[in-house]
Amino acid sequence: MDRVYDLAIIGGGVNGCGIARDAAGRGNSVFLCEMNDLASGTSSWSTKLVHGGLRYLEYYEFRLVREALIEREILWGIAPHIIRPLRFVLPHHAGLRPAWLLRLGLFLYDHIGGRHLLPPTRSVDLASDAVGKPLKPGRYKKAFEYSDCFVDDARLVALNARDAADRGADIRTRSRAVEIRQIDGIWHVTVEDTLNGGRSTITARALVNAGGPWVEQVLSSGAGVNAKAKVRLVQGSHIVVRQLYAHDRAYMFQNADGRIVFVIPYQDDFTLIGTTDRDYDGDPAKVKATSEEIEYLCNSVSEYLAKPVKPSDVVWNYAGVRPLYDDGASEAKAATRDYVFELDMPGGAPLLSIYGGKITTYRRLAEEALERLSPYLNSAKAKEGWTATAPLPGGDMDVSAVVALTAELIRDHPFLAHAHANRLAHAYGTRAAKLLGHAKSMSDLGQCFGDTLTEAEVRYLMTEEWAVTAEDVVWRRSKLGLRLTPAEIAALDDWMAAHRAPERRPLREAGARP
Known part of the structure; x- marks a missing residue:
C-alpha cells in the first residue's frame, strides 16, 4: 500500500473506462476497479447507437444534442472498426408529429453539430423506394432519412480499458469497492476480489465514483461524504428477432404515446428493436425485460410493419438500467440524458460522482471530469485533452477501411x-x-x-x-x-x-x- 495513485475510479462502464484512458494518457497514475465484468452494467445494454438524440430536441436539450452530434463523428474517426454509419428512415403519418416539425428538427440535427462526413437528411417516397416495402402497404407515403451511427457498446468500453492499461492504468475486474475513507487527505479504497474473496486497500489523491446505477451505494460505503444529488433509475429493454428485411436501413417509429422505437439491422442475420422507458425500483443487477415490455415493443413495430412481430419471434431480449440524474421530470422518457457531476471534499481530497450521461458523450464527459479534478491532480500532468484524435486500439485506419x-x-x-x-x-x-x-x-x-x-x-x-x-x-x-x-x-x-x-x-x- 506504499503507492499512492493520482486517481482511483470505481466503475468499469463507459464513463469509468473513458476517464481512466484520458487520465492515463495525460500521465496520471490510475487505478480502476469494477465489481463484475467491464460494461456488465448499463454500458452493454444500450440501443447500440452513437447519435445526437433527435427526440431530445423536443425537450429543448440543445446543448446535449449539439455536443452529442459533434462527438458522433469524432468517435467514428477514432474507432471505425466498432462504429459505422447508419441511415434511419422516419415514416410520417397524420395524427402524430407534423411533417414540418420533423423537417425542422432534422434541419437542426443536420446543422447544429458540425456534420462533415455523414450524408444529410433526404425525403423519401415510400411508394417507390425499397425502404417502403417492409411497411404496411398504402399506409405511409412519405418519410425522412437521416444519419446516425451504430456502435458495439461493450467493445467500446473494453477498448477504452485496454488503451488505459496500455498507458499504465491498473484495471481490475471482479473487484468490488467495499469501503472508501479518507486518512490525512488521501483516499483509502478497500477492494474485495469477488472471485476469491481476498481484500486489499489502495490509496489515491482523487476518487471518481462512476458506479452508474450503483452510484449511491458507492457513496454510502464512505463516511462523511456529503453528496446530495439523486439518481433516477430508468429501465430500458430491447428484443432481438430474426432479420425482418433485406436492406441496410434502420427505422425510427413514432408511437401514439409519444415514445419512439428503433428497428435496427443487427449482427447480419438479426434485427434489434428498442427501447422502453420505465422507472425501475430494485436491484439493478436483477433487471429483466418484462413480458409487458416485450409485448409493447412487438405491438409498436407491428403498427408499421406489413408482417407483424410477435413475442414468439423473439430470439433474445435484454434490459439495462440507466442511472439518470433525477431532475424531477414527471415521466421517465422526459428525464434528462445529460450528465451531472457532484464534487465533494469530505476531508480535503476530491470525490467526483457522475450521474447520467450517454454512450455518445462519454469521451467529452471524461474530458470535463478531468477538468474538474485538475486543481487536485499533479499540475505537470494536467495537459490538454488528447482523446479526440488518438485512435482506440485497432482503430488506426480510415473510416472506410x-x-x-x-x-x-x-x-x-x-x-x-x-x-x-x-x-x-x-x-x-x-x-x-x-x-x-x-x-x-x-x-x-x-x-x-x-x-x-x-x-x-x-x-x-x-x-x-x-x-x-x-x-x-x-x-x-x-x-x-x-x-x-x-x-x-x-x-x-x-x-x-x-x-x-x-x-x-x-x-x-x-x-x-x-
Missing part, C-alpha cells in the same frame, strides 16, 4: 471464411492480425467452440481484454451467444474456468465454474 482490412486478413490467412474475417475486422480492427498470429489453418487457431469462435480468440480476450467467463465472451466481447447453443456456451465456460490464471479462479475450487 474495414472492407479493405477484411480483404487483407483473407489474403494473409486464406483459410478464413469471409464472414469470419469480416467479424474479426469489425471487432478488433488492425489488432485482428495479432489475434491470428502466424496461423496457416483453422486448426492452428486451436479448439473451435462453435460458429467462428476459436481458442486463439478466447485466449486473446482472456489475456488482453479481461474476459473471465463465457458470458463475458459471447454476450459482451462478441454477440456470438446469438449463434452458439447452450451446450456450446457451457463447454466454453468449462474451458475458460480450467484455463484461467490462478488469481482469477475462485478459492473454493481452482478451475471450477463460478
